[in-house]
Amino acid sequence: MPSQTTTFAEPPTLDVRKTLARADGARRAGDITGAARDYGAVLARFPGNPRARKALAAIGPSAASALADMAKSCEAAHQLDEAVQHWADAVALCPGHIALCLSLCRCLSDMGRNHAALDAVNEALRHNPDSALALDTKGCVLRDLGQMDAAQACHREALKHGGNTAGPLNHLGVLARATGDTDKAADFFRQAITASPGTASLHHNLAGCTTYRAGDAHIRQMQDQLADHSSSDPRQAPLHFALFKAMDETDDRDGAFAHLLRGNHLRKASSNFDIAREAYRFAWYKSLFAEPPAPMQITNECEPRPVYVVGLPRSGTTLAERILGQTPGAQTAGELSVVSNAVSPLLRRLQTEGRSAPTRQDLQTLRDRLLSGIKRHSDGSPILIDKMPLNFRWAGLICAAMPEARVVSLSRAPMPVAWSLFRHLFSSHGNGFAYDMADIAAYMLLHRDMMRFWSTRFASQIVSLDYAALVSETEDTLRELIDACDLEWSEACLNPQAAGGPVLTASATQVRRKIYCGSDDDWRRYEAHLSPLAAALNTAGLT
Template sequence: MRQALELQQAGRLSEVEELCHRVLARTRNHPLALYILGTLGLDFDDELAIEYLSRAAAQEPNNPFYQLTLGEAWSKVGDYPPAIKHLQRSCELKPRLVEAHCCLGQAYARFDRGEMSLLSYGKALDLDRDHPLARTGIARALINLGRMDEAAAYLNENIARRVSMAQSYNILVGLRKFSSEPPELASILNELGNSAISAAEAHDLDFAAGKVLNDLGRYDEAMDHFLTARAFKVRDFDIDACRKRVDALISLFDPKLLAAMESYGDPSEAPVFVLGMPRSGTTLTEQICSSHPDAQGAGELTKLGRMAAAIGLKLGSTEAFQQTIRSMSTQQSQALAKDYLSNMALYASDASRTIDKMPHNFELVGLIAMIFPKARIIHCERDAIDNCVSCFISNLQHGHSYSYDLKTLGLYHREYDRLMSHWKAVLPRRIFDNRYEDMISDQEGQSRRLIDHLGLPWVDACLRFFDRGGSVRTLSRWQVRQPIYTSSVKRWKHYESKIQPLIEALGDLADI
């Protein structure tokens, strides 16, 4: 084990894995071997990592670091109730472990427990006033709750004390739209001229500068900063593997298979799946729907994607997934539905409709149809160029590497469009197309059609979605607290001279 730890520090991970398995061959539940294997598995196979970490924590339940890492792993896959349980335990075992309080604050925030999140970050700050995770975390928690002025105070203090300076600038400029040049812009540009900043800091500062310049209508300058920021990212998205995955899904979920499985799954009408490309209006749609007293938003649930991965749907290969789906029994489909509903119940009360607004569930419409034959599906769509530009200039997090390059982004959008066309062809009348531009031009009419699709009676509260309390935990959190505005329609024309690789890649999908 000492040798394994030394090799892990040296980055010789395959040797570390081999040593840990040798230890486990002699001592089946050696806690440190299990823990190290769990840490190695994170980012490669999160579910397997959780299995190893859970076994380690079971062997040494009073080890605060095992509890912390297990809680982080659950949080990473988006399953917050177990994350909170293990992170709370870590805090109890080692009350001065700042990282545990920060991770607990983050898990509470993502689980829509805003006030609990603030308490956890407050405890972290009591232990270390300058801890970067605590200072940016409490600001994000306040933003999620709509307490923008308090968040700005923390962020400005971070900048003054140079604690997570670049990240704080990036968050700060997202709090409002600028109509005149703010003093922050000169400061951000000055920081970008500092050769001592890291690549990660330059990335955040370029995004911050781009956001301000975009607000001011200085579009060419803004796009230059966005292009520079994107150049810092590793462009490793495999578009060929993406095409093969879409081919496999289209081949698998044909009319014959779907007809044969009409009686599968659970007849519950509670789940509502809002899906589409990121930045296509999914958060707006969720806010409108969850303004209805009989509907509740659950946020971006990862459960469906994790279930699909568990039965073989991987980016590199879909053979196991295809085999599992073709051989699935009625009882197995019902077990999958029960598992999903149990998870969904953790995020919502007994509302008659619960909205899961994970955009990338557009890949899993066939699985949705199989396990929930009566569930509503809402497809958010938007002008292809506008949608892609919004993805490109938004600082999308882990899992969106297709958005780092204009050409790849356009090609990816074509695959999304091809797959959605297939779903609409094989599942007629199951999918409601909620076009962003229709919502902008006829808010009440489109909102009424949306609520009608949910099978709910109309209520006027759905027109004042921006008055709702509670947290908003996505990049759209500022926008969805405002009434609907039209400035995002055909916004791409401001950047036309600089986005030709995107337009060419979109081909006939580009409405020029």
């Protein structure tokens, strides 16, 4: 979190007179951001300079507003590193400004930097201790950090301070659902809808906790909600996904699938996903390891030792995580952003410098970043399970930097995965491929080829796990998995449904059942509607 004074970069040498003159000129010309940067540089070197302090105090709100606009532009362009810096600079100009602090918190959360996000929201609460919005936001950050009891306390405290109660009620529902209490979750979601009936995502959350029968009043409520909005409004996409589930359960398959198509169309239209861009990135990632890397010279101990569960979303990664978490000494940490936050600076540096491969020093720096991130999430257990599915993109960098790590790579029959992707509304922006049948097939092909490539470079570290074998030959498959990950077998691995702890992914309901066969045939209920998806998979060579 930035300090309460301005934190602009100081030049190697500083001519105070010239810097102040340049700042004054920028201010007269309307360049508030430039002026603020120079005044801040003077104060960073000479905090008592009255001229700079008075001028910066005068333009502070305007400079912060300019920085906020810059941050929003960067967010729109998905340049989150730059956005965070702009938000941080704006907060430094206006310490405790609740909207700026919470914007910084949200941006950090989007990057998975939850500890820094917690600092940002605490800064807001230090100045505004009774802010319901800040308390509710803190609860969300604590939830993402795995501190469920503290998160619940924050959301309940937010309710005491009035304002829009839909947010805290919704988030209490999310927490209840994560612990498997769907009845309590549904009650919270209904209360949230009463407070904010026009919020589509609340209806979608309630639908996930409801089993529908024909004539259900909530179905009519959702239909009426859609009738009041433009059919092209992307904010209504959650209603279409919710109505798909409701109509599927009342056996109106044609109506259900029509809503599913519309919901996916709206989500795709509002995303910036480009399969050609993804293909280019995947090819570049592989090119970094055109030659097998030299063995890493380990200079610092890896503790806890990580096991990464990767694969396509909806391929069984949550189940695998729960199984591995039943081994002695293992901690399940959920979907962490440690890898993406550690890898991103390295990839930017390689691209900027036009280098074709990481050096040993690059990998050592990456290792240090990974270890630092892992330790922040560790509860002291010797093994940490990180289940971020899309880490498969960087499995080579993980393995090169951390020879002790194991990467469990899930594979599953193409059609069941593709169908599960297409019928699911993802909360994050990282799964933009899931809203178009052709994109799904193309991305699945990229995933398959990527994992085949990593397996040729890091065969001893990448452990393949076939979902069909997992559910049909469970004990033999799991014993092989546990052994390949250098973990200790436990009979509890055969009963992951008994594992404690919350589940925040879309598989929260499924993983609380015993391991079972049959889910790979769910798509056949819509086989008549899925010929375009089958054709796309066939064209990609995935059938």
